[in-house]
Amino acid sequence: QSVLTQPPSASETPGQRVTIACSGSSSNIGINSVNWYQQLPGTAPKLLIYDNDQRPSGVPDRFSGSKSGTSASLAISRLQSEDEADYYCAAWDNSLNVYVFGPGTKVTVL
Amino acid sequence: QVQVVESGGGLVKPGGSLRLSCAASGFTFSDSYMSWIRQAPGKGLEWLAYISASFSSTNYVDSVKGRFTVSRDNAQNLVHLQMNSLRAEDTAVYYCARWYCSYTTCYPDFWGQGTLVTVSS
Numbered sequence: 001q002s003v004l005t006q007p008p009s010a011s012e013t014p015g016q017r018v019t020i021a022c023s024g025s026s027s028n029i030g031i032n033s034v035n036w037y038q039q040l041p042g043t044a045p046k047l048l049i050y051d052n053d054q055r056p057s058g059v060p061d062r063f064s065g066s067k068s069g070t071s072a073s074l075a076i077s078r079l080q081s082e083d084e085a086d087y088y089c090a091a092w093d094n095s096l097n098v099y100v101f102g103p104g105t106k107v108t109v110l
Numbered sequence: 111q112v113q114v115v116e117s118g119g120g121l122v123k124p125g126g127s128l129r130l131s132c133a134a135s136g137f138t139f140s141d142s143y144m145s146w147i148r149q150a151p152g153k154g155l156e157w158l159a160y161i162s163a164s165f166s167s168t169n170y171v172d173s174v175k176g177r178f179t180v181s182r183d184n185a186q187n188l189v190h191l192q193m194n195s196l197r198a199e200d201t202a203v204y205y206c207a208r209w210y211c212s213y214t215t216c217y218p219d220f221w222g223q224g225t226l227v228t229v230s231s
Contacts (some may be wrong), residue, residue, distance in 0.1 A: 002154070033215035037155070044205060044221045045147075045155065051215055088155055092216065098171045099145075099157035099217070 004102035011108040017077045020105045022089030032092045034072040039086040112136035112220040116206045119225030130191040132206030140184040143209035148202040160209045196229045
């Protein structure tokens with residue numbers, strides 16, 4: 001059972017916006033930065049957002065992250081078919097002393 | 111460009127051992143922490159461990175503590191994961207990733223393609 005929670009799935013039509021929530025606690029998201037990973041089908045995870053809202057070089061600005069208190073969210077605007085993937089939030093947990101991942105959210109482009 | 115390539119996966123019997131290797135390039139390996147993460151078939155991601163740049167520090171998740179050992183060879187730009195007393199639930203794709211630390215946070219940034227470990231009799 002993950003210490004971070006995410007909805008198992010999200011879907012939207014092309015061109016629309018989808019938001020994925022990630023909920024944690026005071027020992028992880030509440031005190032540490034949140035990172036997001038994208039895993040396209042059959043591939044390795046890729047860093048999508050780091051330090052709550054920063055995009056690595058090459059990540060389109062359609063992807064944005066935010067954090068408030070013990071929750072974070074990833075927004076994908078102008079949704080495209082190639083955005084169909086699993087998305088994971090993650091953060092360091094000071095109580096467990098490990099890096100924890102959320103269970104992942106499968107995004108489907110309708 | 112940054113590259114991380116895992117090797118050494120395969121089929122092993124329960125109770126057996128396996129050593130994974132990870133070759134890194136495109137960044138100053140000897141200054142970088144490295145980490146291992148795994149993903150069971152059809153499941154989510156589980157962070158396993160990291161090793162500091164200078165060998166002085168390692169950290170493991172409880173599920174592998176005492177069974178798995180991370181080591182590194184800075185001369186060869188390699189990091190290893192020695193896995194002992196393997197169980198069926200260790201079956202997963204194992205990813206190696208650079209463990210990047212900024213002033214405010216640490217996280218795996220560049221990941222390899224993964225290597226599959228299957229524990230079965």
